[in-house]
Amino acid sequence: MAPAAADESICGFNVGGDILAKYTSLDRDKGVLGCPVAGELPNPDGVGRRQEFKGGTIYWKASTGAHPVWGAIGDKWGELDWEAGPLGYPVDDELTNLDGVGKGQQFEGGIMAWHPSYGAHPVWGQIGRLWNRYGKFASRFGYPVTDERRDDTLNGYRQTFSVRNTDLFWSAGMGEGAEVCAGECVGYVLSAGERWVDSVSVKFALPNGDARHIEVSVKPTQTGYDQASTDYDSLWQQVWNVVPGPLPLDGTQLSQTQLDSMRDQLACHAKWDFELFGEHLSHDTWDLESWRSHKGEDYATSTLALLQTCNWD
Structure with missing residues (x-):
């Protein structure tokens, strides 16, 4: 079990350790997560743990801590095989960007970006490093509007961003x-x-x-x-x-x-x-x-x- 705090029974399920600490910081059942709907479970990797709530799931691993994943970012992360996929575990909570509109969440393998006009898309690898070098969401590239996609003419990958319909690319x-x-x-x-x-x-x-x-x-x-x-x-x-x-x-x-x-x-x-x-x-x-x-x-x-x-x- 994720260590730190003693178990408490909330809405009929035990919540404990770092997951409880994070849940408490989000106002428990009165917050965005609402009541737990299951007990804490081990993840398939045998390393991390998770607990599902009405509004999302808190994931925990010793090296990354406990962080909730929810909404469109959580749905997209799930499509990419959750923590077993290329993004790995969340290393931070979801944050509202400086524009007050979009959201971003940092994972081990990259950033998941969301905007109401473009949806949720991961940015990672060398394309992610280039985007980050230019200021991420505040850059003159803006938000990702597609996932990264293979381009054989480049012998690599490209990804489209919102400002000026810009394509960032990587080639081997x-x-x-x-x-x-x-x-x-x-x-x-x-x-x-x-x-x-x-x-x-x-x-x-x-x-x-x-x-x-x-x-x-x-x-x-x-x-x-x-x-x-x-x-x-x-x-x-x-x-x-x-x-x-x-x-x-x-x-x-x-x-x-x-x-x-x-x-x-x-x-x-x-x-x-x-x-x-x-x-x-x-x-x-x-x-x-x-x-x-x-x-x-x-x-x-x-x-x-x-x-x-x-x-x-």
Whole structure:
């Protein structure tokens, strides 16, 4: 039995130990859990214990303590095989987020997020780490609106979030020629909705996701293809209007030289991405790579840069 407090009979069932202590902190039968509907039971793992109440169930394990699971978060957790699934045991109580609308609960294996507009969805693994790095619920990604799902084109998984219909993704590696994602990487693709910028994808090479290995891929609108070369400053601003910061995952920042280089690359693509035989030279995206040297706008818009396909050393 979960230790701590002596058993008490409540609504005809004994409640004791840490489960009783947590139940008491939630106002017992007068609180959200209501009366117990069964006695305390061991979990199938032989480690933890649980007790069911009208309003939910309190789960206990020595290393995580006693925490209630209820409502839509509890239902989704159950679909994922409760404590035996990838989320494991709850390590905290359900909390109301700062927006006053959504809820979140931390489990051993990740966070279960709930919002009345999107339902309950788990966020875990490398996608969860990326989401957490950008501020979780308060980030410019917002709430998850889907579960994580397999994407064979990525050789990994992606998950959609509420702000700008953003997809966060993880890849085990897409092989040579994929630059940042040749090996394991994470990133996101978000809808921009700018006049010249349709969407932006940001990729980080793992394990560190440091400033030496970042790629920002810009998908222009048709107007962008036609007009972006008329004002490189405005184009640059439209890209960074939608990209959440800070960028690198290791706590560093992109240097001014790296940013200047990426602006050069953007100008080069915008200048030279004309249509040939029904297809743009860029093959849909303008890729800005943090490891390219800064050469200046005059070089970036020269025919020499065109011959290097805007990918100079």
